[in-house]
Amino acid sequence: MNKSMFTASLLVxxxxxxNAHASDxxxxxxxxxxxxxWDAIDANGQLVGYDIDVGNELCRRMKxxxxxxxxxxxxxxxxxxxxxxxxxxxxxxxxxxxxKSIAFSQPYGGGFNQLVMRKDLDLPATxxxxxxxxxxxxxxxxxxxxxxxxxxxxxxxxxxRSSNSxxxxxxxxxxxxxxxxxxTQENLHLDLVAGRIDGGLADYFTWKTFLDxxxxxVAAFYxxxxxxGLWGPGVGIGIRKEDADLVSAFNEAIAGSTKDGTLRELSxxxxxxxxxxxxxx
Amino acid sequence: MxxxxxxxxxxxxxxxxxxxxxxxxxxxxxxxxxxxxxxQLRLPALIAQGYTTIVRGLPELLVILVIYFGGTAVITAIxxxxxxxxxxxxxxAALTVVFGAYCAxxxxxAINSISPGQWEAASSLGLSPWQAWLLVILPQMIRVALxxxxxxxxxxxKDTSLxxxxxxxxIMRVAFVGAxxxxxxLTFYLAxxxxxxxxxxxxxxxxxxLERRFLVPGNEKG
Amino acid sequence: xxxxxxxxxxxxxxxGVLLTFVLTILxxxxxxxxxxxxxxxxxxxxxxxxxxxxxxxxxxRGTPLLVQLFLIYYGLGQLxxxxxxxxxxxxxxxxxxxxxxxxxxxxxxTTEVFRGGIQSVxxxxxxxxxxxxxSRTMQMRLVxxxxxxxxxxxxxxxxxxxxxxxxxxxxxxxxxxxxxxxRRMVSDTxxxxxxxxxxxxxxxxxxxxxxxxxxxxxxxxxxxxLADKPQxxxxxxxxxxxxxxxxxxxxRNDASSEPPHTHDQxxxxxxxxxxxxxx
Numbered sequence: 167m168n169k170s171m172f173t174a175s176l177l178v179x180x181x182x183x184x185n186a187h188a189s190d191x192x193x194x195x196x197x198x199x200x201x202x203x204w205d206a207i208d209a210n211g212q213l214v215g216y217d218i219d220v221g222n223e224l225c226r227r228m229k230x231x232x233x234x235x236x237x238x239x240x241x242x243x244x245x246x247x248x249x250x251x252x253x254x255x256x257x258x259x260x261x262x263x264x265x266k267s268i269a270f271s272q273p274y275g276g277g278f279n280q281l282v283m284r285k286d287l288d289l290p291a292t293x294x295x296x297x298x299x300x301x302x303x304x305x306x307x308x309x310x311x312x313x314x315x316x317x318x319x320x321x322x323x324x325x326x327r328s329s330n331s332x333x334x335x336x337x338x339x340x341x342x343x344x345x346x347x348x349x350t351q352e353n354l355h356l357d358l359v360a361g362r363i364d365g366g367l368a369d370y371f372t373w374k375t376f377l378d379x380x381x382x383x384v385a386a387f388y389x390x391x392x393x394x395g396l397w398g399p400g401v402g403i404g405i406r407k408e409d410a411d412l413v414s415a416f417n418e419a420i421a422g423s424t425k426d427g428t429l430r431e432l433s434x435x436x437x438x439x440x441x442x443x444x445x446x447x
Numbered sequence: 448m449x450x451x452x453x454x455x456x457x458x459x460x461x462x463x464x465x466x467x468x469x470x471x472x473x474x475x476x477x478x479x480x481x482x483x484x485x486x487q488l489r490l491p492a493l494i495a496q497g498y499t500t501i502v503r504g505l506p507e508l509l510v511i512l513v514i515y516f517g518g519t520a521v522i523t524a525i526x527x528x529x530x531x532x533x534x535x536x537x538x539x540a541a542l543t544v545v546f547g548a549y550c551a552x553x554x555x556x557a558i559n560s561i562s563p564g565q566w567e568a569a570s571s572l573g574l575s576p577w578q579a580w581l582l583v584i585l586p587q588m589i590r591v592a593l594x595x596x597x598x599x600x601x602x603x604x605k606d607t608s609l610x611x612x613x614x615x616x617x618i619m620r621v622a623f624v625g626a627x628x629x630x631x632x633l634t635f636y637l638a639x640x641x642x643x644x645x646x647x648x649x650x651x652x653x654x655x656x657l658e659r660r661f662l663v664p665g666n667e668k669g
Numbered sequence: 670x671x672x673x674x675x676x677x678x679x680x681x682x683x684x685g686v687l688l689t690f691v692l693t694i695l696x697x698x699x700x701x702x703x704x705x706x707x708x709x710x711x712x713x714x715x716x717x718x719x720x721x722x723x724x725x726x727x728x729x730r731g732t733p734l735l736v737q738l739f740l741i742y743y744g745l746g747q748l749x750x751x752x753x754x755x756x757x758x759x760x761x762x763x764x765x766x767x768x769x770x771x772x773x774x775x776x777x778x779t780t781e782v783f784r785g786g787i788q789s790v791x792x793x794x795x796x797x798x799x800x801x802x803x804s805r806t807m808q809m810r811l812v813x814x815x816x817x818x819x820x821x822x823x824x825x826x827x828x829x830x831x832x833x834x835x836x837x838x839x840x841x842x843x844x845x846x847x848x849x850x851x852r853r854m855v856s857d858t859x860x861x862x863x864x865x866x867x868x869x870x871x872x873x874x875x876x877x878x879x880x881x882x883x884x885x886x887x888x889x890x891x892x893x894x895l896a897d898k899p900q901x902x903x904x905x906x907x908x909x910x911x912x913x914x915x916x917x918x919x920x921r922n923d924a925s926s927e928p929p930h931t932h933d934q935x936x937x938x939x940x941x942x943x944x945x946x947x948x
Contacts, residue, residue, distance in 0.1 A: 266859075
């Protein structure tokens with residue numbers, strides 16, 4: 167550690183002290199703000215979405231003050247572990263890999279994922295309502311997956327960096343297709359519209375918002391609805407492992423708001439359907 | 448769209464804030480590093496040399512990523528408890544480290560260009576080493592260092608755009624978010640270019656004025 | 670600090686060295702080819718052409734490379750006109766977009782580097798060339814440019830190192846060069862510090878190699894011209910040392926013995942004025 171690093175650390179220390187006291191009680195929740203309807207930044211620069219509404223609802227129940235901060239998806243987990251904020255609510259699926267680094271609350275949402283491909287490729291039609299749980303793939307389902315794999319061969323597919331979809335995409339089609347990882351889903355959309363990529367894999371609702379928009383006309387859903395596998399049991403709140411109290415507080419609040427139907431209401435408000443977790447027995 | 452005007456105004460404010468604060472801190476850091484490098488203290492001089500060589504040999508983007516992600520981890524490890532660095536603090540710290548390293552080289556060159564006679568004159572007048580530094584060497588050094596220092600400040604303004612990659616809401620970040628959410632990258636990045644060009648032009652012009660101000664009569668360059 | 674992650678990263682990042690290399694070298698070559706005629710236009714007596722080139726270099730050196738890259742990558746891709754054009758098969762690929770942005774940027778910096786060099790070629794030499802009856806083109810090709818190149822060699826070395834470092838920005842448009850691979854590894858390992866440290870090692874090694882290469886080249890060229898120019902190329906003798914500095918810095922005080930990346934050219938939009946001293 168040389169002098170300059172030391173000076174820099176001192177500076178950072180000084181800056182951090184200013185914040186340390188102000189946020190004693192408040193819980194800081196990070197969200198990406200670029201994956202509507204989970205989370206997005208509206209035209210006024212405000213964070214909005216299911217994540218934000220649920221977060222505020224849970225905090226109200228926990229009687230703590232919550233502030234949402236926008237944080238790039240890339241590096242959102244390291245930033246949590248070093249204490250830049252206290253929780254992540256960003257449509258983040260609960261997975262085994264992530265559990266090695268952080269703790270998760272119970273799921274506060276479900277959902278599924280799907281491929282989207284450009285329409286001008288004229289690919290053979292598929293059943294977009296078929297459902298495949300990657301945790302247990304049956305014989306018929308394997309046939310469907312193989313068909314999809316054959317059609318996306320030699321195509322370029324985009325996916326959000328550091329996402330589960332990235333891992334799944336690499337696992338399913340990484341050998342046959344070119345995979346490009348984007349820092350935001352919205353930049354992926356830009357390239358899909360521009361025709362730089364032929365398609366991509368992401369959360370169904372993220373796609374839905376885009377496909378319904380003016381530019382979304384160039385692409386459509388393709389192949390079966392995918393869930394399970396690396397995506398895990400659903401979307402949960404990411405919390406530092408040391409903060410066991412916060413995990414249980416959030417779990418209690420999630421159970422409460424599932425029971426009285428608040429989560430279902432919010433889910434219908436943002437997604438049009440109910441993706442809230444089933445109430446615990 | 449008008450909401451983005453407000454956001455761009457805020458982004459402009461953040462960019463200027465980051466540039467001025469890290470510029471000021473980096474100048475101090477650079478000056479100290481230069482003095483240490485020229486001193487007879489072997490170990491500190493070696494460390495200072497290592498600092499400037501390493502930082503100047505790395506992409507600025509990488510320095511920022513390392514400080515942003517690694518800095519908090521290091522400080523947390525040292526202090527033994529979680530300490531929050533806000534993105535602003537991380538951004539300023541990262542740019543200070545980068546700016547300081549380049550500054551140190553400029554200052555070192557400028558100090559070296561001052562005749563040793565000045566030093567001898569100062570000591571024969573009975574000035575202590577520190578008085579000599581402050582009263583004799585530094586004022587002369589500034590004039591020599593000014594053109595290169597001005598250029599460095601212009602590039603600092605541009606380097607602030609890299610901070611957007613780690614999430615600070617500066618001009619670049621506003622453009623990035625806007626380009627994505629409004630799906631109009633051309634408009635937003637052109638707007639950002641215009642703002643940066645205005646800022647760099649402004650700093651360039653002010654340094655030209657400063658240089659003229661510091662010019663010693665009869666010492667103009669032919 | 671997890672040493673295993675560092676070693677693992679080094680193994681993975683090797684794959685990105687080639688792309689970093691290709692991007693850097695190609696941008697530099699294109700930048701060099703474009704910048705030499707531009708530099709001569711920049712110093713030409715035609716005010717209109719000179720101003721045109723100045724506008725180009727001013728804008729490209731006055732805005733962040735990141736903005737330029739995004740403008741070319743996302744901005745151009747937005748235009749229907751571009752997507753229908755001949756160039757789309759190239760501009761469709763992130764590699765070519767990055768190369769275009771880097772080359773334009775490098776050309777702008779290199780143009781100004783050479784402008785400084787051309788202007789510092791002693792006017793007597795140019796007059797002598799003219800007296801020998803060389804045409805304007807031959808003067809430029811045989812006399813002015815070789816001399817200018819020798820003068821700006823240290824600045825050009827900075828441009829080379831600057832370009833190497835700037836190539837890390839390619840990671841922001843999905844390219845997997847050293848930094849791109851590192852950022853992908855971070856999302857796999859959640860160990861940003863270790864991975865970026867490993868990436869830093871690669872860049873340090875490359876910058877070190879480049880500065881050594883240019884030092885050798887400079888020494889070679891200095892030796893070649895030493896016969897007819899025995900005194901120091903910078904003319905004025907530097908102060909030997911200063912007291913506070915101590916005697917051990919004696920031999921290193923001269924500015925010309927600085928490693929080439931003393932002043933990173935990318936960080937210096939305007940050439941230091943002292944280049945004009947030679948005339």
